[in-house]
Amino acid sequence: MSTLTGTRHLVRLILRRDRVLLPLWVLLLALLPMTYATSFFELYPDAAQRTAYATGPATNPSIVALLGPVYGDSIGALTAQRGGFLTLIIGLVSLLTVIRHTRTEEEAGRRELLGATVLGRHAGLAAALLVTYAANLLLGLLTVAGLVATGLPAAGSLAYGLAAALAGVVFATVGGLTAQLTETAGGARGIAVGVLGVAFALRLVGDTAERDWVSWLSPLGWAPRIRAYEGERWWVLVLPVVLSVLLAALAYPLSVRRDLGAGLLPPRLGPADGGLAGPFGLAWRLHRGQLIGWSVGFGLLGLVLGGAAEAAGKAVEGNAQVEEILARLGGTSALAEAYLGGTLGFVGLAAAGYGIQAALRMRAEEVAGRAEPLLATAVHRFRWLASHLLFALAGPVVVLAVAGLAVGVTYGLGVGDVPGQLPRMVGVGLAQVPAAWVLAGLAVLLYGLLPRLAPVAWGALAACVLLGQLGAVLELSQWLLDLSPFTHTPQVLGDDWTATPLLTLTAIALTLAATGTAALHHRDLPTT
Structure with a gap:
């Protein structure tokens, strides 16, 4: 053979x-x-504008750190850097x-x-x-x-x-x-x-x-x-x-x-006494590595994004069309803040990925056969689920706060106003939390009702990314764009915003999670 x-x-x-x-x-x-190429065609139709961008903001160290170097000022060269x-x-x-x-x-x-x-x-x-x-x-x-x-x-x-x-x-x-x-x-x-x-x-x-x-x-x-x-x-x-x-x-x-x-590689021995302190201690042991890793990654990303903010604002000075689009993204006429509002919205999508991953850890424990012996003890199903749900809900808060904190520090240093910008940027990051919670709640709902379809939550996240990236380019109907919870997140850097959408998204997320919890309580374990 x-x-x-x-x-x-x-x-x-x-x-x-x-x-x-x-x-x-x-x-x-x-x-x-x-979509990047289409955007460059629309936003920089003039060769002089492309040259100014390629020799100026595109060579900013923060932009280069995030995307890589740019070789030339053609639409193709700018697209290649943007897709780096x-x-x-x-x-x-x-x-x-x-x-x-x-x-x-x-x-x-x-x-x-x-x-x-x-x-x-x-x-x-x-x-x-x-x-x-x-x-x-x-x-x-x-x-x-x-x-x-x-x-x-x-x-x-x-x-x-x-x-x-x-x-x-x-x-x-x-x-x-x-x-x-x-x-x-x-x-x-x-x-x-x-x-x-x-x-x-x-x-x-x-x-x-x-x-x-x-x-x-x-x-x-x-x-x-x-x-x-x-x-x-x-x-x-x-x-x-x-x-x-x-x-x-x-x-x-x-x-x-x-x-x-x-x-x-030989496995590392664990502590002799276990030291798990119940289901929440076990959940901490299972989730802590990912939470720390995601937090570090979001912090580094926030440092780069904050450092690139001023360059992104200067990149479109004099281009009325770009200024209008970025102002809508960030909810303010200040282009650097518009850039930060838009990019932190994309960071919120990544945080939703952590929430989904943390929620689906329950499914992984069930499939691996570790959940059933645990629940055969005095541990109640609700406590077991709540221990993982804690990380699915608190995790996005932590990583988005870290990202906002890093952005606030670097952007504040750039404009000479760290005390003023730090709380604002943390607020922008935390504003993405309810939308991320909706996708985490969807993962819990699917796991509780139809565990085999739980990975569909990743498909929902991909759909949100597609709607955010391609919605404007394809001129999709507003009702279709509204399917993404991130469409309803207010741009808190602007003066005219309300907390109502955030409260509504939070209520939807809690309803989804509660329904999934109730469904898990009544179904057999394991279910494949």
Whole structure:
């Protein structure tokens, strides 16, 4: 029997399990560059405006730190820089996908059951990588088609699309490698995300400190150096391909040098007395790593966004159309604050992702068989659910407060008014909380009523992102835009706003969570 026997069947199984989630993230990430290009066509139709932007705000250290360098002043070059952050997102989604279908399957015991059939030792890793590679390739091709449809040159579009796809391929392989190192999915994710963070830090240091050689050490630094639309350097595409082959060549031998369900790194021993202090202590143990990681990430993002605010305001001075659009986003005529109002709204969408993840941890505990023994003790279902719900609701508050705090510090330092800007920016961040709670409440509702459909909450988040990014471009009807809770979040930087929408969203979120809690109380456990 070959070590790859059964790979085709596992590929079909993965595609069946991810038939909703996989197309969602592929389509979403493929559509975003097209919206960037469309926006640049509308907002900077004049070559002089594009040149002023490319030589001024686009080279601001904070903008470069977040998006990467800009090479040229064409619409394509500006689009390539604006889409630079997407390579980080694509890499994150890719590594999480591979770990989910490798280490998570082992941790849940399903890989051992499959291994008892006619299945090669390498089949599981190969299937996960093949599906993720194919998804990234499809994402790249759809990105190319979308950019060409907006009127951008085909060669530059192909370079950008392949660069984005290969960034996903690299970090998918990183996920496959880290899945061999630890015996838990959480540990594998932690190592892989750490590698991604180091890659981002190397790219950031190299681009902002003008040390180009440092950026070449990072897979995230290769994508902009292809120089899409500005004299493409096709040979750079060889680098992610070679690195992926090397990482895969290391991952496959490691997968057969360890016991099934074990990792190469020895597990860390826990405290002798457990120290869990009930279901809330256990929930803290399960959620604390993610909460700390998300808080640190939001803090760093807030520092970058706050530092880029003044540059974003200067980027559109004299362009009446852009000023009007940004003023609507931020609820004020001050363009820097309009930028902050709009970007913190997008940060709120990311915080909703944390809320969904925390809420669905209950589903993961149930599927893994850990919830049933726990609830067989004196622990009541409500206390168990409340312990996880606490993090689903309090988590977005913490990470958005951290983001607002970081934005307030850096923006306040820039304008010389930290005491005045700090509470305002924290308020802008916290204003996104009720909308994030609605999606977390939806996840609880689905888990309580229809646990198999609980991951649909991620689809709802993707729909909110699409409506926010494409609603204005596609001129969608207002009733459709109103389906997103983030549409109803007031722009609190303006003078004319009311707390009524926030209270309404909070009531909806609590109703959804309460209904899900009641449904869980009356259904059997476990339910698959």
